[in-house]
Amino acid sequence: MVTTFEPPSHPHSPAAPQSGTSYLARLNPEQRAAIETTDGPLLVLAGAGTGKTRVLTTRFAHILLTERAKPWQILAVTFTNKAAREMRERVALLLGAPAEGLWLGTFHALCARMLRRHAEYAGLTQNFTILDTDDQLRLLKQVMEPWQIDTKRWPAPGLLGVIQRWKDRGLTPARVTPSEDTDFANGHARAIYEAYQARLLQLNACDFGDLMLHVTEILRTRPDVLAQYHRMFRYILVDEYQDTNTVQYLWLRLLAKHEHGPANICCVGDDDQSIYSWRGAEVENILRFEKDFPGAKIVRLERNYRSTRHILGAAAGLIAHNGERLGKTLRSGRDDPSDGEKVLVTSVWDSDAEARNVCDIAERLHHKGQSLAEMAILVRAGFQTRAFEERLVQTGLPYRIVGGLRFYERAEIRDALAYMRVVHQPADDLAFERIINVPKRGVGPASLQKLREAARFANTSVSMATETMLDNGQLKGKSANQLRVLVDALNSTREILAREGHVLAVEHLLEESGYLEMWRLDRSPEAPGRLENLKELVRALADFGTLGEFLEHVSLVMETDEKAQDAKLSIMTLHGAKGLEFDTVFLPGWEEGVFPSQRTLDEGGLKGLEEERRLAYVGITRARKQAMIFHAGSRRIYANWQPSMPSRFLDELPDAHITRKNEGGSNRRGLFAEDSVFDNGPLVARRKRQAEAEPAFQLGEHVRHPRFGVGIVIAADRNHLEIAFENAGTKRLLSSFIEKL
DNA sequence: GTCCGCTCCTTTTTT
DNA sequence: AGGAGCGGAC
Numbered sequence: 001m002v003t004t005f006e007p008p009s010h011p012h013s014p015a016a017p018q019s020g021t022s023y024l025a026r027l028n029p030e031q032r033a034a035i036e037t038t039d040g041p042l043l044v045l046a047g048a049g050t051g052k053t054r055v056l057t058t059r060f061a062h063i064l065l066t067e068r069a070k071p072w073q074i075l076a077v078t079f080t081n082k083a084a085r086e087m088r089e090r091v092a093l094l095l096g097a098p099a100e101g102l103w104l105g106t107f108h109a110l111c112a113r114m115l116r117r118h119a120e121y122a123g124l125t126q127n128f129t130i131l132d133t134d135d136q137l138r139l140l141k142q143v144m145e146p147w148q149i150d151t152k153r154w155p156a157p158g159l160l161g162v163i164q165r166w167k168d169r170g171l172t173p174a175r176v177t178p179s180e181d182t183d184f185a186n187g188h189a190r191a192i193y194e195a196y197q198a199r200l201l202q203l204n205a206c207d208f209g210d211l212m213l214h215v216t217e218i219l220r221t222r223p224d225v226l227a228q229y230h231r232m233f234r235y236i237l238v239d240e241y242q243d244t245n246t247v248q249y250l251w252l253r254l255l256a257k258h259e260h261g262p263a264n265i266c267c268v269g270d271d272d273q274s275i276y277s278w279r280g281a282e283v284e285n286i287l288r289f290e291k292d293f294p295g296a297k298i299v300r301l302e303r304n305y306r307s308t309r310h311i312l313g314a315a316a317g318l319i320a321h322n323g324e325r326l327g328k329t330l331r332s333g334r335d336d337p338s339d340g341e342k343v344l345v346t347s348v349w350d351s352d353a354e355a356r357n358v359c360d361i362a363e364r365l366h367h368k369g370q371s372l373a374e375m376a377i378l379v380r381a382g383f384q385t386r387a388f389e390e391r392l393v394q395t396g397l398p399y400r401i402v403g404g405l406r407f408y409e410r411a412e413i414r415d416a417l418a419y420m421r422v423v424h425q426p427a428d429d430l431a432f433e434r435i436i437n438v439p440k441r442g443v444g445p446a447s448l449q450k451l452r453e454a455a456r457f458a459n460t461s462v463s464m465a466t467e468t469m470l471d472n473g474q475l476k477g478k479s480a481n482q483l484r485v486l487v488d489a490l491n492s493t494r495e496i497l498a499r500e501g502h503v504l505a506v507e508h509l510l511e512e513s514g515y516l517e518m519w520r521l522d523r524s525p526e527a528p529g530r531l532e533n534l535k536e537l538v539r540a541l542a543d544f545g546t547l548g549e550f551l552e553h554v555s556l557v558m559e560t561d562e563k564a565q566d567a568k569l570s571i572m573t574l575h576g577a578k579g580l581e582f583d584t585v586f587l588p589g590w591e592e593g594v595f596p597s598q599r600t601l602d603e604g605g606l607k608g609l610e611e612e613r614r615l616a617y618v619g620i621t622r623a624r625k626q627a628m629i630f631h632a633g634s635r636r637i638y639a640n641w642q643p644s645m646p647s648r649f650l651d652e653l654p655d656a657h658i659t660r661k662n663e664g665g666s667n668r669r670g671l672f673a674e675d676s677v678f679d680n681g682p683l684v685a686r687r688k689r690q691a692e693a694e695p696a697f698q699l700g701e702h703v704r705h706p707r708f709g710v711g712i713v714i715a716a717d718r719n720h721l722e723i724a725f726e727n728a729g730t731k732r733l734l735s736s737f738i739e740k741l
Numbered sequence: 742g743t744c745c746g747c748t749c750c751t752t753t754t755t756t
Numbered sequence: 757a758g759g760a761g762c763g764g765a766c
Contacts, residue, residue, distance in 0.1 A: 080755065108756045130756090208756050243755095279754065319746050381756050403754080437742095445742045479742095556756065601747060615753085639757055707751070744766080752757095 004702065021065075023094055027051075028333065033061040034266075034299045034512060038068055038235070041256075041293030043286070044268040047330045048315075048621035049306025049581065056239060056268055057087055060093035063352060069234045072101040075255065076237040081106055081557050083239055083579070100694035103233070107248050109556050112212040115218075118225055122206075122214040127425055127548060129205040130555035134414065135430045136207045143196045147188050159184060162677040163193050167209030168280030170216055170247040173197055204427050219254040227724055230258050241269030241289075245280035253292065263293055272319050275575060275615050277607070278600075287326065303333030303702050304621075306342025306581055310657045311627050315620040317610040317654035322610045330621075342659045343620065344628045345650055348666035351589075351635040355387040357663055358630065359395050362569055365584060372398060374583035378574050378619050380595040384588065385571050390567065394704075396668050402572035408558050412530040416537055419509055422463055422548050429455070432463040439518035441486065451533070461488070484724045489513040502547040506538055524675050574619045585623035586628040590616075590647040629653075633664075702741040710741065 003196050024032055034044045034055045040590050046052035051534075063069050078084045082104050092098040103110060114129065119126045131139070140163075141156045149159075162184050166176055173194035180190070196289060200206055206214060219226045236256050238244070244252070256263040267289060274283040290296045304312055312330050319325075348354045362375055385401055385644055392399045407413060415438055421431035429452075436451075437443045448462075454474075455465035467487045475483060489512035497505035510516045516534065531603050544550040570582070589595055596612035604611065620627050631646045703714045 106756065114756095211756080276754080278752085383751080440743085442742070446742080559756070573753065599752060636757095737756095744764105746760105746762105746764085747764100748760100753759090 021062075022527065023061060023065075024456045025341040027054075027058070028303055029635055030299055030301050030303070031055050033059075034268075034301065037297055037299070038063055038066075039264055040262040041264075041289070041296040042266045043088065043241075043289045043298045044266065044301060045298065045326055045328050045338070046268055046270055046301040047304060047328055048273065048618070049304040050330070050333070051303075052132060052239075052268055052270075052301065052302035053090070053304060054085065056088040056237060057094060059088070059266065060091050063235055064091075064095060064099065069456055070097040070101075072103060073232060074103065074237065075110070075233045075235070076102070076104040076239075077110060077252070078104075078106055078239045079243055080230070081109070082139070087239070108208060108211050111251070111383040111440055111550065112556060114205075114229075117210060118215075118218050118222075121218045121222060121225070124206065124214075125200045125204055129203070129421060129425055129428050129431070130211070130552070131200075131205050131430065132414070132555065133500065134432075135205075139199060139430055140192075144192055145704050147192060148188075149188065150213070151193075154184060154186075159189060159192065162189050163196065164209050165280055165410070166193065167207075167213045168245040168247060170213065170250045172213065172217060189345075202427075203429055204425065205430070209247075213601070216247050216251045219251065226254060229255055232265060236263075236265040238267040239269075241267035242267070242271050242274040242283055242286045243276050243281045244285050246282055246285075247623050249282065249285045256293070262295070264551055265293065270328075271324075272322070272328065272614055273578065273618050275578065275611060275618060277604075277611055286322065287310075300328055302328055302330055304330045305333045306624055307618070307621060308332075309626060310339050310342045311620060311623050313657035314627070314653050316615065317615050317657065318620065318649060319617040321652050322613055323606075324610075331418070341626045342657055342660060343653065344626070345590075345653070346628065346630050346661045347646070348630060348632050350641070351384075351387050351632045352391075353664055354588050354630050354632045354724060355391040358388065358588060358628075359391045359397065361628065362395055362584075363395055366397065370583060371567045375584045375586070376550060376570040376572065376577065376580070376584075376589065376622065377586040378572060378577045378622065380574060380589055380597060380615070382573065384594070387636075388571055388588075396594045397569055397700055398566065398569055399569040402570050403576045406558060406653075407533070407536075408554055410530070410533060412533055413537055415515065416506075416510060416534055417551070419513060419515060420506060420547060420551060423490055423505070423509060426463050427461045428468050429462045432461070432466075434554040435513075435515075436462075436466075436483075438485070439514050440503045441482035443479075443483070447479065463487075464706065466476065486513055486625070502544075502550065503538065503541050505547070506541055510534065510538075543666050573617045576621050581624055583623070583625045585619065585627045586630070587616075587619050587627060588632075590629050590631045590650055591635065591644040592647055593644060594635065595647055596649070611647065613652075641732070704741055 024035065027035070028051075031051055031054070034042070035058050038059075044052070044055060046055065056076075061072060064071060076087060078087060088098070088102070088104055091102075103113075105113070115124070115128075116126050119128060134582075137156055139162060140160050144151075144156060144226070166180075171180075173190060174195065176190045178190075197210075200210065205468065215219060219229070233255060236252065238252060252265065252267075254538055256265040266285070269286050271283055271286050274281060274286070277283065290298070291722065307315075309332050312332055346357060348357055358377060362372070366372055377385075379385055389399070389401065408417070415435060418431035418434040421428045421437065425431075433448065436448065451462050451466050451469070454469055455462045458465055458468065462470075466475075466483060470480065470484055470487060487628075489509060492512065493505050493509040496508050516531070519531050519534070522530075541547075541550055544553060591599075595616070596609055600608040600612055602608075629650070632644060632648065634641050634643045636642075699713055702710065703713060704710050712724050
C-alpha cells in the first residue's frame with residue numbers, strides 16, 4: 001500500500017557541490033527528501049501550511065543548479081496563473097536570475113502553447129481564437145436550434161456543462177459512448193456536441209476544454225509529436241495534483257511515461273484539500289498515483305508551520321470524519337510551546353447579528369494593531385458577502401471582495417475585445433455577431449440570419465459575407481450605411497495595424513466604429529466608468545508586442561495586474577481562499593443547508609458531504625493565529641427569513657480545541673429551531689421595516705447607502721433617487737435603501 | 742427592430 | 757431582491 005519515504009542516509013547527488021546547496025539548509029528532512037529525490041515518480045503529500053510551494057520551487061531550482069536539466073527540459077504545471085507567477089518569481093530568486101525558456105504555466109496556457117505549434121493536427125490554424133464562456137454559450141444555442149430542444153427542460157448552460165464534463169474526461173464526440181448519452185436532451189447531447197465541435201473548427205476557435213482535449217488527442221494519435229516532447233521534458237512538476245481532471249491526468253501520463261527510462265514526474269498535492277470535483281477534478285488521480293507510476297515514492301509533509309496547535313487540532317478533528325483519505329496528520333512544526341487561542345464558535349441570532357459581530361471583532365483587532373490585510377471573511381457562497389459588505393460600509397472599515405466581476409468580464413471590455421478579435425481573425429463570427437449591433441446599427445435577429453445564410457452559402461465568415469453584400473449593393477437602407485461604417489473601420493484598422501502598430505490601431509478601431517461614441521452618448525451613471533475601463537484596456541495593450549499576444553493573454557489569464565493593494569479586509573469564498581493564509585479568519589454561516597450546502601448534499605450525497613468537510617478544513621487551516629466560526633439562528637435567503645440549524649461540522653470539532661460562545665442564538669442543535677421556527681423571521685422583518693420608515697428626500701441632501709457609501713441626492717422622483725456617490729459614481733436607487741446623514 | 746414588463750431561478754470557479 | 761430571458765406591444 002502506501003509506503004512512507006525514508007530520507008536517504010547520504011545525499012542523492014554526489015555531484016552537488018556543498019557550497020552550492022545552501023538552499024537546502026533550512027529544510028526539514030521530509031522537505032529535503034521531496035527535493036532530492038529527483039529521479040523516478042514521486043508523490044508529495046503536502047498538508048496545509050507545510051511548505052509546499054517552497055518544496056516545489058526549491059526542487060525546480062535544485063534540478064537546474066545540479067545541472068540535471070536545462071530550463072526548457074522541465075515542465076512545471078499549475079492550475080492558476082497566480083501560482084505560476086509565484087513559482088516563476090521564487091525560482092528566479094533562488095537562481096539569482098530569471099530562467100529563460102521555461103515550460104512553466106497553467107495546464108491551459110501550456111496546452112495553448114503546444115496547440116499553436118501543432119494546430120493543423122486539430123483542424124485549426126495557428127491563429128485560432130480561444131472563446132470565453134459567453135461565446136461558448138451563444139455558439140451552443142445556435143448549434144442547438146435544429147434539434148428544437150425544449151430549453152425549459154434542457155437549458156443550454158446545462159448542456160454546455162455536460163459537454164464540458166465530457167471534455168474534462170478526455171472524451172471527444174467519437175469517444176462518447178451511447179450509454180453516456182442518455183440523460184440529456186432526450187439522448188441528443190452527443191450529436192449536439194459533435195455539431196458544436198464542427199462549428200468551432202469552422203470558426204477556427206476552441207474553448208477552454210478544447211485546449212486540453214485537442215493536445216491530448218494529438219499526443220495520443222501522433223507518436224512523432226509525443227516523442228518530440230519525451231525528448232524534451234526530462235522532469236515534470238505538478239502542483240495541486242488532487243485537482244486534476246481526467247484529461248489533465250491523461251495529458252500528464254502521456255508526457256511522463258517514456259518507453260525507456262523512469263518517469264521523472266513529481267506531483268504535489270493534498271487529498272484533504274480536494275474541493276473541485278464539481279468541475280471535473282478527480283481525487284482518485286492522487287489516490288491512484290502508485291498504481292499509475294509503479295515504483296513511486298511518497299513523501300508526506302506533515303509539519304505545519306502556519307497555524308497554532310488549537311487550529312491544527314480543530315482542523316484535524318474535523319477532517320478525521322472523512323472516509324477515503326491517504327492518511328496524513330498535521331502536527332505543529334513550530335518550536336514555540338504556546339497553543340494559541342482556541343477556535344471560537346459563536347452562536348448569533350440572525351445573519352445581521354452575524355455581520356455585526358464579525359465586523360465589530362475585526363474593528364477591535366484593527367484598533368489593537370492587527371492589519372486588515374491579515375484578516376479574511378471566508379464564506380461558502382457569494383450571497384453571504386452582502387451582509388458583511390453593508391455592515392463594513394457602515395463601520396467604515398476598508399474591505400475588498402475577492403473574485404467579483406473581473407475586469408475582462410465587464411460588458412464593455414468584452415465588446416472591445418470582440419472588435420479586436422474580428423480584426424485579428426476575420427473568421428471569428430462570434431466576435432462579429434457580438435459587435436454587429438453594438439452600437440445599434442439596425443441589425444436584428446432577422447437580418448443577422450440573412451447574413452449568416454449568405455456566409456454559409458459562400459462558405460465564408462459572416463463579416464466577409466457582410467462586406468461582399470455591401471459591395472454588391474445587396475444590403476439597403478439605414479442599416480446598410482451603418483454596416484458600411486463598421487466594415488470600413490475594420491478594414492482601415494487592419495491597415496493601421498500593419499503600418500503603425502496595435503495600440504494606435506485599436507484606438508482607431510474603437511473610435512471609427514462608433515463604439516466609444518456610444519458610451520459617450522449614454523446617459524446612464526455607469527457610462528463614465530466604462531469609458532475609463534476602455535482607456536485602461538488600451539493602456540494594457542502597450543504591454544504586449546502584438547495584438548495576437550494581447551488576445552492570448554486576455555483569454556488565458558483573465559485578470560489585470562493588481563495594483564498595489566492597501567491594507568483591506570478580504571471577503572471571499574472558501575474556494576477562493578485556498579492557498580492563502582491570514583492571521584485571523586472569520587468563518588460565518590456554518591449552518592445546515594448553507595454549509596454544508598444543501599445542493600451539494602442533494603446532488604453529491606456522502607461524497608458531496610465529504611467535499612464540504614474538506615472545504616471546512618481548508619477554511620480553518622487558512623488561519624495562522626485565530627479562527628472564528630459563526631452560525632446564525634435565522635438567515636435571510638433571497639427575500640425571506642428562514643430558521644437555520646447549526647452545521648453538523650460544529651459537532652465534529654473536538655471540544656479540547658474550541659470555545660463556544662452565545663451571542664443570542666442557542667448553542668445546542670435542535671433546541672434552537674424550536675424557539676425560532678415561525679415567529680422570529682416575521683418579527684425581525686417587522687422590526688426592520690419600522691426602522692426604515694423614512695421621510696422624503698431633498699435635492700442636495702447628504703445620504704448614505706449601505707453598499708455605495710456617502711453621496712448627495714441629485715434627482716428625486718417620489719421614492720426613486722439619483723445619487724452622486726463620493727466613491728461609487730452616480731446611481732439610481734430606491735429611497736428605501738438610503739439613509740439620511 | 743426595439744423596448745418594456747412579466748416570470749423564473751438562484752453554489753462553489755479556473756482557465 | 758435582483759438579474760436574465762422571453763413574449764407582446766409599438
